[in-house]
Amino acid sequence: MKILLRNPRRELDLPGPMVVSALLARLEINRESVLVIVDGTLVTGDARLADDATVEVRPVISGGAA
């Protein structure tokens, strides 16, 4: 699986298949702080990611102190 991460932008290669929630646990990412997008489509935590999937882990936390 090709994994795209942001802030900073970087890519990882990980072996699949894997469930989304397991991927986030492995990356030590809080599931409340990201969306997971597979080939342009949003997926839920129980979705199974294929070995050849391109997966974007998009952070959703933003904002200054204003």
Added chain:
Amino acid sequence: MKCRVCRAPAVVEVRRHNAGFCPGCFVKHCSDQVARAIEQYDMLQPEDRVLVAVSGGKDSLALWDLLLRLGYRADGLYIGLGIGSYSDESGAYARAFAEARQARLVEIDLPADFGYDIPSGSVAARRAPCSACGLSKRHLFNQAARDGGYDAVATGHNLDDEAAVLFGNVLRWDLAYLGRQHPVLPGGGGFARKIKPLIRLGEREMAAYCVLQGIDYIVEECPMAEGNRHLGYKAALNDVEVSSPGSKAAFLFGFLDRVAPLVQGTAEAEREGLHPCPGCGSPTVSEVCAFCKLVERAGGSNAASGSGPG
């Protein structure tokens, strides 16, 4: 996972509601939550004109889209902050959204209109960048709303934003700030009415809404915000939320329902000492308002103040 409403495959999970949603039902969920917030807190009347504070990020563009969907007369105001390519990119997203929906976007550019930008201006004024940015935006949105005759300024503050602000205010037991924390701040005395229609929706929901609606927004975090306290509060609250879904909503709405009425007097007392700033006419408790001081210290010019570029 299935959609809670129609049993189609779900694409978004909202754990605090113990629910998944398909694309269509999720968009309706967001629209319903905004309509409910507007009604619950008496934010708007159907004929009101609203000025949406637009940053090019997910929350403000989702808010603008949702208000237009609900039939409100909503214009956008984008402020160019002079933060290099980040500002260039965020402005492009705001313009693209407005053009696609044939909506009106008003623009103010800090370097061109006021002679300073956030990176250098905050250093010169000895303020944290987020502080200088927030002060500039609050002042200019307020002034543009008053000058343009809008009934309210709508900001994209969501449930996570408000819970994080509340967390910070509680840590310091800042009663003045706690007294001001409400989904609606009334207008009058030089202040435009301010509303936060996304109060019932989380940050993750707003990002999902943009993805599903095909709204392009700036995903990268503002380079000036890195390491700020507010982001730390959000991370701390998400650590609680992940093991106890619904905690952020319980924290915020418990405050609004049971504590806010007890501390509102603090904010009302603060308004009694306000008078117009001699520089720009905005309400202030000081001799000169904080925005005029910032502009002066940042080496800019407040000549546009009073007429307003909007």
